[in-house]
Amino acid sequence: MKTYRVAVLAGDGIGPELVRVTIPILRLASYLYGFELIFEEALVGGTAIEATGKALPPETLEICKRSQAIFFGAVGGKQWESLPPEKQPERAALLPLRKTFSLFANLRPVTCYPELIEASPLKPEIASGVDLLIVRELTGGIYFGQPKGRVLTEQGERAIDTLVYDTSEIERVATVAFEIALRRKKSLTLIDKANVLESSLLWRKTVKEIAKNYPEVELKFMYVDNAAMQLVLKPTQFDVLLCENLFGDILSDEAAGIAGSLGLLASASIGSTKFGLYEPAGGSAPDIAGKGIANPIAQILSGALMFEYSFQEEEAAQAIKDAIRDVLKDGYRTMDIAKGSSTYCTTEEFAEKVAQKL
Numbered sequence: 001m002k003t004y005r006v007a008v009l010a011g012d013g014i015g016p017e018l019v020r021v022t023i024p025i026l027r028l029a030s031y032l033y034g035f036e037l038i039f040e041e042a043l044v045g046g047t048a049i050e051a052t053g054k055a056l057p058p059e060t061l062e063i064c065k066r067s068q069a070i071f072f073g074a075v076g077g078k079q080w081e082s083l084p085p086e087k088q089p090e091r092a093a094l095l096p097l098r099k100t101f102s103l104f105a106n107l108r109p110v111t112c113y114p115e116l117i118e119a120s121p122l123k124p125e126i127a128s129g130v131d132l133l134i135v136r137e138l139t140g141g142i143y144f145g146q147p148k149g150r151v152l153t154e155q156g157e158r159a160i161d162t163l164v165y166d167t168s169e170i171e172r173v174a175t176v177a178f179e180i181a182l183r184r185k186k187s188l189t190l191i192d193k194a195n196v197l198e199s200s201l202l203w204r205k206t207v208k209e210i211a212k213n214y215p216e217v218e219l220k221f222m223y224v225d226n227a228a229m230q231l232v233l234k235p236t237q238f239d240v241l242l243c244e245n246l247f248g249d250i251l252s253d254e255a256a257g258i259a260g261s262l263g264l265l266a267s268a269s270i271g272s273t274k275f276g277l278y279e280p281a282g283g284s285a286p287d288i289a290g291k292g293i294a295n296p297i298a299q300i301l302s303g304a305l306m307f308e309y310s311f312q313e314e315e316a317a318q319a320i321k322d323a324i325r326d327v328l329k330d331g332y333r334t335m336d337i338a339k340g341s342s343t344y345c346t347t348e349e350f351a352e353k354v355a356q357k358l
């Protein structure tokens with residue numbers, strides 16, 4: 001039987017409660033579709049700082065290295081906000097993980113399910129049919145470019161951030177985006193600011209070159225300011241959006257807003273191999289942690305993404321997505337998306353219903 005090893009890093013806040021209810025669903029899907037999952041739990045984030053002094057202990061990294069995927073909850077919380085920036089759970093755990101495994105592409109699918117159209121802040125006729133995926137470059141651009149820092153000038157303090165991209169960094173993430181577009185509606189929009197940024201011109205040139213290998217995929221270009229507007233005016237025009245790091249960061253949060261709750265959106269961080277890190281788009285949500293009310297959909301969908309991208313178990317992934325929709329059709333909702341005639345349920349109850357549907 002095909003066997004996949006998964007490092008389970010539940011982390012802080014709502015992370016552990018979401019991961020705990022999701023694991024049985026993933027296990028059940030694996031039985032139904034004939035493969036085996038070996039889960040190995042490891043400490044990460046603030047929880048790991050408390051236990052070992054480190055946000056990403058060496059044992060955790062070892063477990064990740066012998067796995068094919070990382071199933072991640074969330075990290076962070078008020079208790080660790082006073083630590084120096086480089087020791088904060090997010091920076092000290094997620095950044096090194098992305099670096100170690102060279103996870104340069106962040107994928108965020110955004111779907112407006114017909115059953116959940118009322119959760120979207122957009123008018124139903126605009127939100128209806130939204131099914132897009134943002135591919136964000138994750139390890140380059142203005143967040144990491146050198147020089148970076150503060151200098152004192154005669155006019156006062158000056159701050160410097162540098163936006164740098166090499167052709168090879170663009171090529172690899174563009175290839176990921178085209179491969180995904182090929183399996184979807186075969187349309188890719190490069191988001192840039194080519195009217196003012198030199199780096200955007202290199203993105204356009206490089207992406208056009210890569211596009212030659214994918215003649216079936218329609219390639220479009222859009223300035224980021226216009227894209228920000230189009231996302232709320234006519235989001236159905238998009239299939240795959242390819243963005244550099246900063247633009248992708250901003251647009252993926254905007255796209256999250258379209259769905260209506262952070263609790264609905266999954267994300268994947270992948271590289272050139274099948275290895276990937278899968279986590280909800282939201283964070284540790286300290287405001288609702290420990291109350292049993294968090295929406296588990298994002299975490300469950302992150303598992304489906306893992307099946308799809310790391311294991312090529314598309315049928316199992318689809319079955320999980322269908323099960324979630326069936327539960328929504330029956331009217332069950334967690335608090336973040338509950339409205340009108342829906343039946344309120346807890347994190348655990350919702351997950352149990354998904355398992356039953358499956």
Ligand code: ATP
Nearest residue numbers: 075076262263282283284285286287288294295336
């Ligand atoms: P972090 O620093 O870890 O990102 P945060 O305080 O920014 O923490 P987020 O996790 O980003 O919090 O969440 C932002 C808002 O979305 C919060 O009000 C949170 O309750 C809500 N939220 C996030 N995830 C979920 C979820 N799974 N279910 C319901 N609400 C959620």
Ligand code: MG
Nearest residue numbers: 282283284285
């Ligand atoms: Mg946040």
